[in-house]
Structures are given as C-alpha cells and as structure tokens.
Amino acid sequence: MAEACCDLEADINGEETFLVNKRIICSFSGRLSKLLGKSTGANRNKVIFHDFPGGAENFELIARFCYNNGEIDISPSNISLLYSAAEFMEMNGSVSRNCNLLGKTKRCIEEIGFWTWPDLLATLKHCQDFQQVATSSGILEKCLDSIVARLVITSEASPCASTSSPDSSGFRLSCDTRSTESLKSSFSRVNWWFEDLSVLSSDLIEMLVKSMVSRKYNHVIIGRVLLYYQKSKFFTATSDEKCKVLEVVIDMLDTLDPSCIPCKSLFGILRVVPGLNISKSSRSKLESMIGSQMDQATLDNLLIPSPYGASYLYDVNLVLRFLKAFLHGGGCRSSPTRMKKVASLMDLYITEVAPDPFLRSSKFLALVAALPDSARDRWDELYHAIDFYLKVHAGLSEEEKLKICCALNYEKLSSDACIHLSRNANFPSKSAVQALISQQSKLKNLLQGTKNTKLDTDSPCKFTQIRRKAKKDEGSEQTDLYSGKFDVPPDHENLRTHLQGMQGRVIELEKLCKKMQNQMARLMKSKVSTHGTARSLPRLCSCKNINLH
Template identity: 90%
Template sequence: MTEACCDLEADINGEDTFLLNKKIICSFSGRLSKLLGKSTGANRNKVIFHDFPGGAENFELIARFCYNNGEIDISPSNISLLYSAAEFMEMNDSVSGNRNLLEKTKQCIEEIGYWTWPDLLAALKHCQDFQQVATSSGILEKCLDSIVGRLAITSEASPCASTSSPDSSGFRLSCDTRSTESLKNSFCRANWWFEDLSVLSPDLIEMLVKSMVSKKYNHVIIGRFLLYYQKSRLFTASSDVKHKVLEVVIDMLYILDPSCVPCKSLFGILRVVQGLNISKSSRNMLESMIGSQMDQATLDNLLIPSPYGASYLYDVNLVLRFLKAFLRGGGWRSSRTRMKKVASLMDMYITEVAPDPFLRSAKFLALVVALPDSTRDCWDELYHAMDVYLEVHAGLSEEEKLNICCALNYEKLSSDACIHLSQNAKFPSKSTVQSLISRQLKLKNFLQVTKNTKLDMDSPRKFTETRSKAKKGEGSEQTVLYPGKLDVSADNNENMRAHLQGMQGRVIELEKLCKKMQNQMAKLMKSKVSAHGTARSLPRLCS
C-alpha cells in the first residue's frame, strides 16, 4: 500500500499493529466510524484496542473482509470469531448495507442444523475460547442443542456397520479425520462420541451434561462419559485444571440417577481427590453419593489411609460420614437386606481397624454404635473387635472400657461368646458379672421351659418361656402357640424325650459353672474393695 492509502494505524491487544485505509475500514465498522468521524487530524490516525475478540489473528480476518468488498468464507471453524468481531466493530446494516458481516454470521448460525459433526465440534472448540460472547450471541446454546439432539438420534437408532451408514443415522459425518472402517466401528458402540467431546473445557462439559439431562438422555451413558472425561483430562492437566475437571465431574454425577453411577467408580474418584484440595461442596457431594451406595462397597474400598499428618492408620471419620449419608438417605428403611449388608461390612471394618494403637476410644465407640441395634442379629464379631481393641489399648481408663462395653448387646451373643466373655480379664469386672447373671437367668428360663414342655398328640403344642428383663430385674412370661397337631410316632416321641433330658442335663451343668464363676467374681470384687479401702461406685451399664 502507498502512504496515502495507509492513513490509519491499529494496535490490536498489543500483539500486532496494522496499517489500514481509514475510508475502507470505516465503511464497514460503525464503531470506527463513530470513533474517527470525519476528522483527519494526526491524533485520529491511530487506534488502540485492548480487548479485541480473537486478537490480531481475528482482526486480520476482519480487515480482509473489508478489503474484499464484504466477501469472506464463513465456516463453523471461524463463525464464532467473525461474529464476536463483527459485534465488537458494530458491522451492521446501517453502515455496510447488504455487506453486513453481523447479519451474514447470524444467517449461517441459523443453518446449524445442516452442519456436519466435525463442523459442530470445530464451532464448539472456538466457542470455548470466546465463551462469554458465544453465550450472549446464542451460538454456544445452538451448538450444544444440536450436539445433544444428534446424540439422541444415534442413541435411539443404535446404528451399526452392518445395517446403517453415517448418513442414514440422521446426520452427515465428515470422514476427513477417520478411516471409513474406524468410523463404522465407532457407531457400534454407545461411547463413540466420548473422545470427540473430551477435548471440551470443564465449563462446556457442565453445560453439555445439563442439556443432556434436561432432554432425558440416558443417565448411564452420561455417567460413563463423565468418568471417561475425568480420566482422559487428568493425565496432562495442570493442578488448577485438575481441580476444575474433578469438581465438574462430581457435580454432574450428583445430578444423575444414583443407580447409574457404579460405587467402584466413585471410590476411584475419591482416591484421586484425596491429594487435591477440591471445593467442600463437591467433596460433600462425592461422600453423599458413596454413602447412598454403602451396601455395594467392599472392605478394601473403606480402608482409606488417614489424611496427611494424622497419627491413626485409616480415615475413620470419612467412613462415619459415609454411614451418616447412608442413614440420611432413608432408602435402607425399605430394604432390610441393604442394612444387613452394611452392618456386615462395618463389622469387618471395625475388626480391621481395632488393632490400630492410635485409634481413640471415642472413635472406636462411634463406629460400634453408628448403626441401629436392629441391623445385627449376632454381635459375636463386634465382641471380637472389642476384645482386640481392649488388648491393644490396655492403658484405657476404667470409664473408657465401660463405655465400650455398654455398647455391646449381650443378648445377641452366642453361648460360646458369653462363655469367653465370662473368662475375659480384659473386660471390666462389673460388665463380666452382669453378663454372667444375664446368662444364668437365660439358662434358668430355658431349664424351666424344658421341665414344663409336654407333648400332646391331639392338641396344639404350647411353650411358656420366661425372659429376664435386664433393666428392671423382673421376669415376664411369653406364650408362643404352635397351631396344628404333631404327627409324631412313638419312637420319635421317645427320642425327643431323650433329647430334651440330655439338654436339661447340659443346662444344669452350665448353670453350676456360671454359679461357680459368679462366686469367684464376687470374691474378686470384695478383694478389690478391701485393697482400696472404700468401694467406688461404677456407672450403670447399658443393656
């Protein structure tokens, strides 16, 4: 250009400087026309833009459009750039008439339904670089709607290489970057689009998933895509990007149907976020999702190392939060099986963490009482865990030991466990005596039942069972009727009588053993009292 033609200098975001013809540029740009006016003074020969969308590269496209008399190749790969620049430069009808760049880009956007899949991807990638402009102009929303709509079509059609082609599935796909064979194979899988969309920014992924959810897209496939996106983006991402990716993935998984997200995958995400400082809200969402599926977890899942700097081995507080989320969810109320699974899992977990010498008694007790008593039919495994814990933590105070023993449900211990408890010196003496008394009363009641049992061949059989009330110290009778007649032969009748007599003898022997041990324990208590001078009152035990 000659010097006369280049009477305007444009500094674009400090990246580059352009020498332009003021008349040509102003004929297309309302912004420059108003800024420069008709003045030709030296102070009007230079303009500086600090926030030009797309920078110097995009300004060059605008300059070419102006110098080419309003003609330019508009494509999905540059439409967002041209639209944002045309809006910034106010390139509208009032300035350039039918050569209006803003109108041309809008018209191209209206034809988005005819774009190919690669064109949509190219447009989305450019939108994420100019998200604010793309959002306000509606380009981003239209691209996402088109993407989701086409995914829904392919999901419903379930095209496969043997029966369908890309064109017959409802939209055209470019084969520039893929071979025909790989493209056909990709259509046989529900996740054929995962790799294409995994390049999008976390913000666009969030918008995409919300759009898919609003349009009732398959939650299982959405969940798989989010897990794929997380894995594919974390390999090369910076620390800040990792935080954003994980938070978006967790937040979006949280809005899906909980049954569509595998518990194993959630624990996989948890292992990743353990070393990262993600937001508290996202962490709470992840813990809530895991807690709601606690019945699907395994012992290895729960054995999560304690946070950095903590002395105890495993993160007990985290497991307690899982249990709280499980109980808060309320789904367990309608499924006794789920509660039994969680109780069994927790028994194994408590047994595993009991040997930890740094586990405080308050935390151990919190684990024991976290679930309702009704979730366990037998407390033998918990008793074993308590036994191990008391052995490892021999330095506990008498009060701490009693607190732990109060949580034990003696009535749900097996006979072997009760006998072991009666001989267990690690447990406080008072709790041992109480268990022995409770056991003795049970044996007496059973003995009374066996003595009063009569077999009647022509009438219903009736058993009267006397149960002791540990808290009130009084007995009550419960009558259980078994309707119908018993068709028992004489030989069977004799065998039953012999069996009952044998049981009665065994009960008498156990009763004598308990009586003997009770006397020994009483002597031990008296010796302790005399040694200390005065007796110290112990807190009342839970039953």
C-alpha cells in the same frame, strides 16, 4: 496495500498494529464510523482497541471482509469469531447494505441443525475462547442443544466411523459390516463420542451435562462421559486444572441418579482427591455419594490410609462420614437388606482396624456404635473385633473398656460367644456377668416356650421353678433338667433331644454365675470396710439394675 491508502492505524489489544484504509473500513463498521466521523482526508488517524474479540487474528478476518466488498467464507471454525467481531464493530448494515456481517453470521447460526458432528465440535472449541460473547449471542446454546439432540437421536444407533476422521458425517445411522467391526475394536456402541468431548473445557462440559440432564438423557451414559472426561484430562492438566475438572465432575455426578454411578468409580475419584485442594463442598458431595452406596463397597475400598500427619493407620473419620451419609439417606428405612450388608462390611472393617495401636478408644467405640442395633442379627463378629481391640490396647482404663462393652448387644450373642466372654480376662467383670445373665435369660425363654411338658407353662420363670423344685427334692441338688430325666410325651422326641443337649451348658452356666455372685459380694464387702459407708456399684453394661437371682 499501498501506503497512500493506509490512512488508519489500528492497535489491536497491544498485540499488533494494522494500517488500513479508513474509508473502506468505516463503510462496513458502524463503530469506527462514529469514532472517526465522515472524514477521509489524507491525515493518518489512530484507534486503539484493548478488548477486541479474537485479537489481531480476528481483526485480520474483518479487514479481509471489508476489502473483499463484504464477501467472506463463513465456516464453523470461524463463525464464532466473525460473529463476536461483527457485533463489536457494529457491522449490521447501518452504513452499507453489503456490510451486514452480523446478519450473515446469524443466518448461518440458524442453520446449525444441519451441521455435521465435526462442524459442531469445531464451533464449540472456538466458543471456549469467546464464551461470554458466544453465550450472549446464543451460538453456544444452539450448538450444545444440537449436539445433545443428536446424541438423543442416535443413542440407540451405532455410528459408522470414528468422528476423528475429517470425512465423518458424525451421524450416519446405517453402515456396512466392515466399518462396524472396525469401530467396535476402538469404541463401544455408547462411548464412541466420549473422546471427542474430552477436548472441551470444564465449563462447557458442565453446560453440556446440564443440557443432557434437562433432556432426560440416560444417566448411566452421562456418568460414563464424566468419568472418561476426568481421566482423559488428568494426563496433561496442571494441578489447578485438575482441581477445576474434578470439582465439575463431582458436582455433575451429584445431579445424577446415585444408582447409575458405580461405587468403584467413586472410590477411584476419591483416591486422587488427597493430592488436590478441591473445595469442601465437592468433597462433601463425593462422600455423600459414596455413603449412599455403602452397601456396594468392599473392605478394600474402605481401607483408606489416614491423612498426612495422623498417627492412626486408616482414615476412620472418613468411614464414619460414609456411614452418616448412608443413614441420612435412609439406608436403614428403605431396605433392611442393604442395612445388613453394611453391618457385615463394618464388622470386617472394625476387625481390620482393631489391631491399630494408635486407634483411640473413642473412635473405635464410634465405629462399633455407628449403626443401629437392628442392623445385626448376631453380634459374634463384633464381639471378636472388640476382643481383638482389648487385647492390643491392654492399657485401657476400666471405664474405657466398659464404655466399649456397653455397645455390645449381649442378647444377640450366641451361647458359645457368651461362654467365651464369661471366661475372657480382657473384658471387665461386669461384662462377664452380663453375658451370663443374657445366657440365663435365653434358657428361661427356652423353658417358657416348652409345651406339653411336666412344667407349669403358665409360670413366668421356668428356670426359677426348676431351681425351687430342686430344693424341695429330698437333699437332691439337681432338677430333672440337670439329671437328664425329662417327662416328655413320646411325640416330642425332638424337644427331649434339645433339652438333653442343653443339660451340660446349664450346669456350667450355673456354676459360673454362682462364682460371679460370690466375687461381687466380696467386692461389695471390701468397699464397705474400706470407706465405712455402703456405696452402689456402677450399673452393668445394659445400664439397668439387674437381679442376679
């Protein structure tokens, strides 16, 4: 430009100063025309813009448009810049019929449905820098809608070539065998476009996913997009950028069907969380998602190291929160099978953490009692875990041991476990008594269920009946059950065999029970003689008064 023609000085955001012809620029810009009036004299004027969209680079595009008498090549790579600048400079044709840059860009935006996939991506990238303007103008929304619409259309079709190619049309629905095989080696049928979207900002990914969800796009694929996006961004992102990405990914995953998100992938996200300062809300959402799929987890998933500074080995509190989320989500009501799988997993986990010498009894008890009684058909595994814990933590008080043992369901312990517990010095004596009583009750129920035998089947306690019958025998201290003599009809040989098998166990339990009764009696006498007044013993582990006879 000749110096004589450059009578307007334009300072653009402090980046660069342009010398332009005031008459030419004002003939296209309604904003400058208002600011400078109709004066086109030789006196040089100056304008300062602090918030010009796109900065100095975009002002240069506008200046070229004006000097070319309203002609410019509008492309997907500059349309958002031109539109935002045209709106800022009020280039809507109010001054000259040829200066309606705003109208030209709007017409191009209306044709966005015919753009190729690379063109759409280029526009999205530019919208990231001018998101506010792009949102208000509708460019961003139209671009996102077009991308999602094409993904929906082509979700069942294989693309023909990598979209990273500048020649790619993005959505060719038929292709030759060679190009198909080449594509399969680098992209799967459903994730060929994941890499293209990984260049977008977390804000745009959030908007894109919301649009996909509203259009009922496949939640499985959306989940894969988000997981791919998180991994790809983490290669170059700063700590703050990682926090933002992770929060967006977690928030968006939380809007999807939980069954569409692999539990393994959620634990993968969880592993990177400790090093980042993400929000409590996002942490809570991630834990809830994992908890809702607790039945899909493995023991290795749960063995998460404790937070920095904690003395205990594993993050027990985190696992307890998983269980709370699982129960809150109706895991026990919706599927008993899922509940039992979680119980089996927890038995393994409790056994694994039991040897930790720094694990407090309150936390161990919380793990043992976290699930309802109905979750387990048998409690043998949990009994062995408690046995292990009591061995390692031999210094626990009697009260602490009793609290832990009260969580046991003695009725669901096998006979072998009951006998083992009755002889186990690690357990309080009251627990041993409870185990014997539980086993005795099982024998009563067994005998009560016996049909067509010499016993009176209407008696409420067959075990007591046997003992009374033994006392009536002439000096005999054994019943038919003890001696192995059974009056059973010939067609009940299976019952005879079963009762004979119980013979030795009944005798052993009777002896142990009698021995325990004697110990309890001596303990009572000792307390009476020491304090001068009778005091009641604490309740047994079932928390009920139990008659030992």
